[in-house]
Amino acid sequence: MTRSRISMVVAAAALVLVGLLAVALFSPTEEKPAESTNAKEDVAKVEAPKATASVLGNPVAVPAPAVPAPVVPAPVAEKPAPAAPTIIEYKVRAGDMISKIASAYGVKKEDIYALNPGLDDKTAGKIRVGQILRVPTGPGALAEAEKAEQAKLAASYIAETTITAQPGDTAFQLAVEHYGKLSMYVEIMKANPTLPWKDRLQGGEKVLLPAMGIAPKGAKVEEPKKEEPKPTVARDTLIPARR
Secondary structure (H helix, E strand, O other): HHHHHHHHHHHHHHHHHHHHHHHHOOOOOOOOOOOOHHHHHHHHOOOOEEEEEEEOEEEEEEEOOOOOOOOOOOOOOOOOOOOOOOOOEEEEOOOOOOHHHHOOOOOHHHHHHHOOOOOOOOOHHOOOOOOOEEEEEEHHHHHHHHHHHHHHHHHOOOOEEEEOOOOOOOHHHHHHHHHHHHHHHHHHHEEEEOOOOOOOOOOOOOEEEEEEEOOOOOOOOOOOOOOOOOOOOOOHHHOOOOO
């Protein structure tokens, strides 16, 4: 056989081998993923199917198209609630006038007068730089300040009352027991000058406990009870008349 025929046979054989190899490599695969035996895991771990492509017979994962994240609207910022009217301490500056300060805070100059004893139309022009004034910051501030002041007075006020002394009572003891202040013993002694405070009371004596503090508006203030004068006994009923 000549050399040219041998070369042709070898080339033909090579072409046949290449064709067989190509058929084997590019044939589609029929492999399936293994099925899970745990139903709960199947529900908990559900994944989106992945697209695959075969390159030279080997499966290659194709990334799934990106899913845009849901757009969450930004929370709407709430407007802060306006501050409640209150009472502030205002430091007087150069050029200030009571009417100017009142106008700046939306109140009347009379409202400022009410919070600063001694301040009125006659003395308003005498305020000085650096002076501290109590100023309401709104129309309702004065009413709120009045409520707070009345509540403070009510908490510290003790109305006048009359008690019956127990054996061994003293002015010191009554002051601490009824007022919580030892210094009130002086007022108790002044209100009951006829009682023997140098000694302990025998018991049964009527003791007037005076009021302490300033009575709030609307508080019921009882008038001190006056003891009715004892009827006088005629002298001739005690000493028999001479015969």
